Amino acid sequence: MSRTIACHECDLLHRIGDMPQGASARCVRCGALLYRKKNNSLDRTLAFALTGMMLFILSNTFPFLAFKIEAQVQQTILLTGIRTLFDQGMRTVAVLVLFTIIIVPFLQMAGLLYLLLPLKFDRLPPGLPQVFRFVRWLQPWSMMEVFMLGILVAMVKLMKMATIVPGVAVFSFLALIFIIAAMTAALDHHQVWEKWDELR
């Protein structure tokens, strides 16, 4: 089945025919990625979202980093920094950090679970277009990998001052970054819309 689409970056019209699994189509004029056909996209995305949810719970409940100077130990969880910022009067910054490293990743995973679990059993979740549009809108605001770089920089900065002990949450957070990246990469949004067209 061939269909016509316009390049989302330069508006040139293309006819895309049947493509083998794993193949990708690029715009002939500007080189933008038009479409990539992915294997078992929806199943894989669902599996990553489920795994991610478990890691998310670990990352937010277990000890994150501990800071030791002589006898004093400062134990933190992921939320501690956000709370401290809030208490210091940096409310906007605290909310932004909360949004980009906790709320957005959670909503992305929860949204995809809400959409893909019923679709797996050929049922339509109510409000699919709105929820899916929202999940895609969230994409650039998920910044966990940037936060990980921030952890590294902060650790180096404090290395001379004290001992820093990474907790369980640091490792589950690192794993979560890879799972979310894999989840985003596995999702073929055309397949969601095809399923929607087929079921509604």
Next chain:
Amino acid sequence: MTFIQKTSLNHGLISCHSCHLLCRRNSSAGIMRCPRCGAGMHLRKPYSIQRTWALIISALVFYVPANVLPITTVISLGKAQSDTIMSGVIYFIRTGMWPIALVIFIASVFVPVLKLLILILLLISVQRKSAWRSKDRTRLYRITELVGRWSMVDIFVVTILVALVNLGAMATIHAGPAAFYFSAVVVITMFAAMSFDPRLIWDTEASSHG
């Protein structure tokens, strides 16, 4: 050789920016809604140039206090020492940790400036209806969209520092006002990149041949 490139613009079609469904354009209705996903449909992002300019100018305004005011204040045994973004970078260079200095410099100084300069270049070239190296300009746009988020790294460093160094009178780190202005710069430039429509780069090409 001149030929008219087939675009949705010159073929009476419209592409949904959200689900990429291609539809026939309906000239009578005010705002068209995508028949598949329900998103409002626009041939080009509305007021793309004006919006992007407005956001760039606000980002430039916020960029000044972000670099001049302190981003952290360390209070240790009654003494307070404030650092700006740049003095933090210099501290890392002095203590020999230049890879970290480089990371902070690239993420906090180089990337925001580069992003603003690229967007300004794109806006001016689009407004002058330039057909100069459209493919490279589209690539520049793609880069600005990808790298913007990494500027948040310094804000995250501050978040972790205030959480860890919270030992009462012995040592405490406070976030400074620059944290607010700098995060505003990051968010505003991200919105600026989103509001720019890269298809405008190619529209001039189609009309100059047609």
